[in-house]
Amino acid sequence: MSAPTPHPDYVSGDHKFADAQLLTDESGVSGIDRLRAIMHRLRAPGGCPWDAEQTHASLVSNLLEEAYEVVDTIQRDDIVHLREELGDLLLQVVFHSELAEEAGTFDFDQVAHEISDKLVRRHPHVFARAEANDSEAVLNQWDAIKREEKGHQKKPYLHGVGDGLPALMRAAKLQKKAAKVGFDWRDAAEVIDKIDEELDEVREHYGDDGSVADRAGLESEIGDLLFSVVNLARKEGLDPEVLMAAANEKFARRFDLMEGVLSEQEETLEEASLETMEAAWQFAKERA
Known part of the structure; x- marks a missing residue:
């Protein structure tokens, strides 16, 4: 599929639709065409300075953030906001396609056709x-x-597997791929034994006084421990990224409750002793 030449609109500053047509979804324009036209208008001369400054690289963090916000609504079964978050994610696809079309490399239609061809193939x-x-x-x-x-x-068999994914997700993907050729633990019990082994190897890096002589070695062993825990989640058919997100939310929820307990006792987080916080934490655990 050949790359498109830059559209004349990007040179002249003209627009396919008048601004008035873009202000309402009753304009008769399809949803995706309206979104693409709005994105084009934002990037065009006289549009939005922030949008005009963006590049593929500058938008990476936005793309990741929007993807994770979609995941969050799904995990919370928040169908009301799922549509909104999917729209934010779609905007990122349209934005990157707009940048590419301006450069004459590809456009949104080519993105859609390419994934359609892939699905059929x-x-x-x-x-x-x-x-x-x-x-x-x-x-x-x-x-x-x-x-x-x-x-x-x-x-190599694992070449490119999970490149660019968050570490927990890539670990699971690498393990799953290796398992397809039989390189896998027989059951979860074997993985738990491996976790115990890795935890012992972490402990070996600490002296009696709690000091660490080999910091690089400790980092490596902690990494192995995390990798083994991911293996246990995968072995049980669980997504480690989802589990970690749930654990994060649980921690934040309990911490908020603990802070509330301390506040009722007229203590702040900064002033409370570790023993006082621990007691409040146990109280919070019973309720969340």
């Missing part, structure tokens, strides 16, 4: 004559087609 059991009667067969077929497309047969 990787679902031969739906659009062709291949067979895949269950989810496992579908995933194996998808993986085989993906490796063929990217030529992964000539590269």
Whole structure:
């Protein structure tokens, strides 16, 4: 698929739709066309200075933040706000496509067509004559087609797996991929034994006085411990990223309750002793 040439609008500053047409969803313009036109207007001369300054690189943190906010609404089963957060995420796709179209490299339609082609190509059991009667067969077929497309047969088996993902998610993805060729623990009990082993290796780096002689070694062992815990979650069919997010929320919720207990006792977090905070924490644990 060839790259588009820069659209004349980006040179002249003209716009496909008048501003009045973009102000309401009753304009008769489709939702996606309206969004793309608004994004174009924001970037065009006389538009928004902040939007005009953005680049692919400057928007990375926004993209990640919006993706995680979508995940958060799903985890909280907050359907009311899911639509809003999906819109924020869609904006990021439209924004990056707008930047690319300005540069003449690709546009939103090409993004949509490319993923459509990929879906058709990787679902031969739906659009062709291949067979895949269950989810496992579908995933194996998808993986085989993906490796063929990217030529992964000539590269290391784990080449590129999970690149760019948060560390917990990538750990699970690497482990899952390795498990497909039989490199895996037989059951969760073996993983728990491995966690115990890794925890002992962490302890070995601490002296009797609590000092650490080999800081680099300690870091490595803690990393191994975390990796093993991810393995246990994966082995039980759980998503470590989801588990960690839930643990974060639980901690924050209990900490807020603890702070409230201290406030009722006319103490602040800064003033309270560790013993007092621990007592308040135990009280909070019973309620959250």
